[in-house]
Amino acid sequence: MTKTADKIRFKANLSRPASPKSATWTFLVLPASASTKLPTRSMTSVEGTLNGHPFQATLEPDGQASHWLKVPRALREAAGAAVGDSVTLTIAPVGQEPEPKVPADLRQALAADPAAGATWADITPRARRDWIAWITSGKQAQTRGKRLAVAIDKLASGQRRACCFDRSGIYGKGFGAPQAAA
Known part of the structure; x- marks a missing residue:
C-alpha cells in the first residue's frame, strides 16, 4: 500500500x-x-x-x-x-492500474483487426477500461454490437480514447450503485 x-x-x-x-x-x-x-x-x-x-x-x-x-x-x-x-x-x-477483463466478443474483434489490436496494445489500462465500459454499457444487444463495431473502427484508425464517454456518470447518469435490498 x-x-x-x-x-x-x-x-x-x-x-x-x-x-x-x-x-x-x-x-x-x-x-x-x-x-x-x-x-x-x-x-x-x-x-x-x-x-x-x-x-x-x-x-x-x-x-x-x-x-x-x-x-x-x-x-x-x-x-x-x-x-x-x-x-x-x-x-x-493503486500505483499501477490493473488490466481490465476483456469480453470475449471484443477480444475476438481485436484479434480479427490487426490495426485495432495494435492501438489496443498501445493504450493504457484505464483507456482500455473506458472502451470496455462504453461498449458494454449499452442496454440492448443491438446497441452493444453497434458500439463494438464503432470501437474497432475507431481503434483501427488510431483513436485512443472512447469519444464522448462520461466516465463518472454525472452528466449522463450512465452509472449508479445497485439498489439495496430492503
Whole structure:
C-alpha cells in the first residue's frame, strides 16, 4: 500500500443488491468525504483493507460524484462482516492500474483487426477500461454490437480514447450503485 498520508479511512454499511435476489455479493457506497480524496470521480482502482483484511478492487462511479465498491462474498466472509454491518475501510489508489477483463466478443474483434489490436496494445489500462465500459454499457444487444463495431473502427484508425464517454456518470447518469435490498 502507499504511504500513510495517502490512505483514506472511513466506515460504510454493507448492503445486498435488490436484484438479482440470488446475489451472494454485497456492496457499499463510499461517503462523499472519502470519495473526494480520490484522483477521479470515475472508475479508479484501489488497494486497502476491509475490517483489516487486504483487497484490491476497482471502485465504480455512482453518478453522484462518488463511488461504490462491490464486495465479493469471499472478501466479506474473510473480513468477518455481514449484510447490514458497518465496516471499516482503509484505501489508497493503486500505483499501477490493473488490466481490465476483456469480453470475449471484443477480444475476438481485436484479434480479427490487426490495426485495432495494435492501438489496443498501445493504450493504457484505464483507456482500455473506458472502451470496455462504453461498449458494454449499452442496454440492448443491438446497441452493444453497434458500439463494438464503432470501437474497432475507431481503434483501427488510431483513436485512443472512447469519444464522448462520461466516465463518472454525472452528466449522463450512465452509472449508479445497485439498489439495496430492503
